[in-house]
Amino acid sequence: MKPFDENKKTPEESEHLPSDIPVEETAAEATEETTQKPKKKFTFPKLNLRSNRKLRLGATATAITVIITAVILLFNVVCGVLADRYPWTLDLTTDKTYSLSEKSETVAKAVKNDIKIIALAGESYFENPNFGSDSYNTVFRQFHHFAKQYEELSGGKISVSYVDLEKNPALSSTYEQKYGAESGNIVFVCGEQYRKITLSDLFEEQADYTTYTSTVTSLVEQKLATNISSVSGGKTVTVTFLTGHDEDQNAIAALKKLYELNGYLTQTLDFTTAGTITDTTGALAIVAPIKDYSIDEIKRLRDWLDNDGKKGRNLFVFANYAGTCPNLYDFLSVDYGITVTSNIIMETDANNYPMDYMGSYPYMPFTQILSTDLTGGDVANQKVVMPLTLQLLTAKSDNAQDEVLTNHSLITFPESCRLTPTTDLLSEKENDELIQLKADKYPIIGMAYARDYDIVNNQEVETHVVVSGSYNMTGFATASQYENEGLLIQPLRTLCSLGDTVVISGKNLSAETLSFSSLTAVVLGLGVFTIGIPLTLIIICLVVFFKRRHL
Numbered sequence: 001m002k003p004f005d006e007n008k009k010t011p012e013e014s015e016h017l018p019s020d021i022p023v024e025e026t027a028a029e030a031t032e033e034t035t036q037k038p039k040k041k042f043t044f045p046k047l048n049l050r051s052n053r054k055l056r057l058g059a060t061a062t063a064i065t066v067i068i069t070a071v072i073l074l075f076n077v078v079c080g081v082l083a084d085r086y087p088w089t090l091d092l093t094t095d096k097t098y099s100l101s102e103k104s105e106t107v108a109k110a111v112k113n114d115i116k117i118i119a120l121a122g123e124s125y126f127e128n129p130n131f132g133s134d135s136y137n138t139v140f141r142q143f144h145h146f147a148k149q150y151e152e153l154s155g156g157k158i159s160v161s162y163v164d165l166e167k168n169p170a171l172s173s174t175y176e177q178k179y180g181a182e183s184g185n186i187v188f189v190c191g192e193q194y195r196k197i198t199l200s201d202l203f204e205e206q207a208d209y210t211t212y213t214s215t216v217t218s219l220v221e222q223k224l225a226t227n228i229s230s231v232s233g234g235k236t237v238t239v240t241f242l243t244g245h246d247e248d249q250n251a252i253a254a255l256k257k258l259y260e261l262n263g264y265l266t267q268t269l270d271f272t273t274a275g276t277i278t279d280t281t282g283a284l285a286i287v288a289p290i291k292d293y294s295i296d297e298i299k300r301l302r303d304w305l306d307n308d309g310k311k312g313r314n315l316f317v318f319a320n321y322a323g324t325c326p327n328l329y330d331f332l333s334v335d336y337g338i339t340v341t342s343n344i345i346m347e348t349d350a351n352n353y354p355m356d357y358m359g360s361y362p363y364m365p366f367t368q369i370l371s372t373d374l375t376g377g378d379v380a381n382q383k384v385v386m387p388l389t390l391q392l393l394t395a396k397s398d399n400a401q402d403e404v405l406t407n408h409s410l411i412t413f414p415e416s417c418r419l420t421p422t423t424d425l426l427s428e429k430e431n432d433e434l435i436q437l438k439a440d441k442y443p444i445i446g447m448a449y450a451r452d453y454d455i456v457n458n459q460e461v462e463t464h465v466v467v468s469g470s471y472n473m474t475g476f477a478t479a480s481q482y483e484n485e486g487l488l489i490q491p492l493r494t495l496c497s498l499g500d501t502v503v504i505s506g507k508n509l510s511a512e513t514l515s516f517s518s519l520t521a522v523v524l525g526l527g528v529f530t531i532g533i534p535l536t537l538i539i540i541c542l543v544v545f546f547k548r549r550h551l
Helices: 023-036 049-085 102-109 134-153 169-179 220-233 249-261 295-309 326-336 422-426 472-476 484-495 518-549
Strands: 115-119 158-162 185-190 193-198 203-208 213-218 238-243 265-270 281-287 314-318 338-347 366-368 383-385 390-394 405-413 417-421 444-456 459-468
Touching (some): 102 134, 115 134, 115 220, 134 220, 185 220, 220 249, 238 249, 249 265, 249 281, 249 484, 295 326, 295 459, 314 484, 326 459, 338 405, 338 422, 338 444, 338 459, 366 405, 383 484, 417 422, 459 484, 472 484
Parallel strands (some): 115 158, 238 265, 238 281, 314 459
Antiparallel strands (some): 185 193, 203 213, 338 390, 338 417, 390 444, 405 444, 444 459
16 A cells, blocks of 8 residues: 555545646646546547538539530531531522532532632622612622632632732732733632633623512522633633624624623624634624625635635524525535525424413424434423424435435424425414415424535545524523524534533522422421520420439
8 A cells, every 4th residue: 555645646636636636647647547547549520421422413413514625626627627628508598599519519619720710809899799779799609609619619720719909009010911801800810721700700690670679690609610621621712793784783693692702702794894713713693684795705605615625614504584695594504404494493382481460472493402423412302492494305325334415304393294385474464364375394394404524635524504494592591491502502612623512501589599499398397496596495494403313
């Protein structure tokens, strides 16, 4: 037993010890107490599993949002780059106003050499036009869209640039000296070949003075295709129109316009005063003369076609049912085997001529283009209308192996047709009063050509004479329901060694043309934008809301 220490205090007393007790004594007592009581183990605080799950899902949602946003931004960047490299547009107009036709696509894909299209105007004039007319604006937007499509379809062979000479006046002299071009021109360049057009050449406007309205026809696609074909072919052909014999000026104007639109150069020559025909002429055209040719003129015409025995010349004759030209027609008959009669071809089958509320037109028969060496491509077997056509007779075989001079029919009419003397028609009798006689031979020929073949210096040479019994067919060159345009162009292209023609008609820019179809408007306006997109967003928001609510 330990001796009693009177200085040692009981625990109860220790609680009341003054604060000045030495630290050593207090520490000693604390050590003694810890040896008697076990230490508590450290444990991690309990976590709220509900809060932890919210944290994880929130982080995941944030990460997904960031990823999706990044993907959308990247997608927009990629689409922008691809749109610049491979321009693509969605054409929702009724007649595909901003889409190239298959024929234009053929032209673009056939380009072999590099071609530059230089528009001497700011790109904004075409991309965002503001000319105060929907039709004019459409024309210039078409050029911008079509030019980009040509770049893409040609694989980069065709390039388009815009040069605003008003902002870059120093370049004016360069383009004027090199191409004879000025502000507002569009130049097509391929090597040393070039063609130029003006902005006004991209459309045609016709006024209707009875309704005080006008109709605009877009020629953009036609101008692009013909000028690209012209410069890439490396050959320019001139068609010379002979005048001085009271020719029908409307028919000449229609043909000149058609030829020029398809890449040809044209000129007129008064044959009554001109001495010779220039060697640059690729073809001569005699269009609806009323006065006859003189003996001297026939001799000069014959000499030009013979070309000192070298041949290689082409003549187109469009007969006028109201003319009297015995010298000219005798020359065609004697030299080339094609006789122009004085009989008008009349159709008796109402299914083969037009009818409207004004009456019937049996003197405007429909028929089909025959397949010949001059009517290849898309022209053969297409329907044409041939108003007031004089009957032709051919004297030569169409067998080129047996004959040096051959005749070939281009347009013929069936047994339902009859012949009426031009004197009857010119007397202004009613249709039921006209004499209508059966032909001695069917089918009746309305258009034909002669091929004069020879061999010169071991080379084959040919001269061709094409005769149409109807000059009025030229008035239907732009009628979309007929292929008169192709019939007038394809033989010329073939004879001038330019291959198959690409006939592209203008687009009438009516209000219906520029608008969406009714079904498209309903689907886009009501179905997509009014209902579809808002409803989709509402559903997505509700799903997210209820999902987050029950987390």
